[in-house]
Amino acid sequence: MAEQKDMVLEMENLNVKFVLEEETVEAVNGISLHMRTGETLGLVGETGAGKTTTALSILKLIDSPPGVLECDRMEVCGQDVLKMTTSELEHIRGSLVSMIFQDPMTSLNPVFTVGQQIAESLERHENLNKNDAWKKAEDMLELVGIPRERAIEYPHQFSGGMKQRVIIAIALACSPRLLIADEPTTALDVTIQAQILHLMKELKEKRNTSVIMITHDLGIVAETCDRVAVMYAGRIIETGNLDEVFNHTKHPYTEGLFNSLPNIKKRKHKLQPIHGLMPDPTNLPKGCAFAPRCNYATEACKERRPELMGFGGTHQAACLAYEQAGFHIERGKTNG
DSSP: OOOGGGEEEEEEEEEEEEEOSSOEEEEEEEEEEEEETTOEEEEEOOTTSSHHHHHHHHTTOOOTTTEEEEOSEEEETTEEGGGOOHHHHHHHBTTTEEEEOSOHHHHSOTTSOHHHHHHHHHHHHHOOOHHHHHHHHHHHHHHTTOOGGGGGSOGGGSOHHHHHHHHHHHHHTTOOSEEEEESTTTTOOHHHHHHHHHHHHHHHHHHTOEEEEEESOHHHHHHHOSEEEEEETTEEEEEEEHHHHHHSOOSHHHHHHHHTSOOTTOTTOOOOOOOSOOOOTTSOOSSOTTGGGOTTOOHHHHHOOOOOEEOSTTOEEOOGGGGSTTOOOOTTSOOO
């Protein structure tokens, strides 16, 4: 077990729901995450799985009302986030924990230069005067591959890829212990995606920053992550290190994600998409949420909600089918 000081995030039994006038959205249902210094965790799943809500909960950025956040334990670098005041939360946001939000086009303020927006964070969290903050802001731009002379320019003068680099510069300016990257390459072309991922990997190695990489792209996970947590309908349904989840897949949903990817070695091989849709979060099924879409579902799956069970090492999956002796799945094949 890692020493307490080595733990960057300890989250136990997180539940988030949005209570509306006519219905209640059950967005996150009993998630636990633990991260060490320098570790990168890939949080994977379809749109609507609860990935972004989980990330916003770490920073307590869930609007209340209508949001209701309940958690047995939420500690960032040993500090209890659940007991923090608004001013204490504002202090750790950007210093201990930073977040790269999904859309770089709307994350920057159009009326301030990019240099001012980076410097603001430094003045607030590192108590630097305006001149020192400006110089460090220029240094941060250089670090992400943008000439320091461009600090006086406004967001509209930058391309999408450059804006994303500015967002990363802001997020990393105060050397956070934990960086949350929410779909950091969305809407970027393939070349820029590769540059951004390489940049984040490089900066992580230099600063020993822990990263939560939120994505639906398994290729990005394979390239950048140490561990993987697969989410479905607000729950983690499979988790483990990269080798365990990618090469020894246990959950039928994870199997479906891999089977829906093109295989460059078998070009005639047909894609096998997961049929159906994710359940309505205002009306989740009584049993396993994936049962209506699962090739292996039994009557028990409709009645009982599976809990995570261990498969050796750090590998866990939530599937009732493993109660049957000898059950296994094999990617690309149907196992009756």
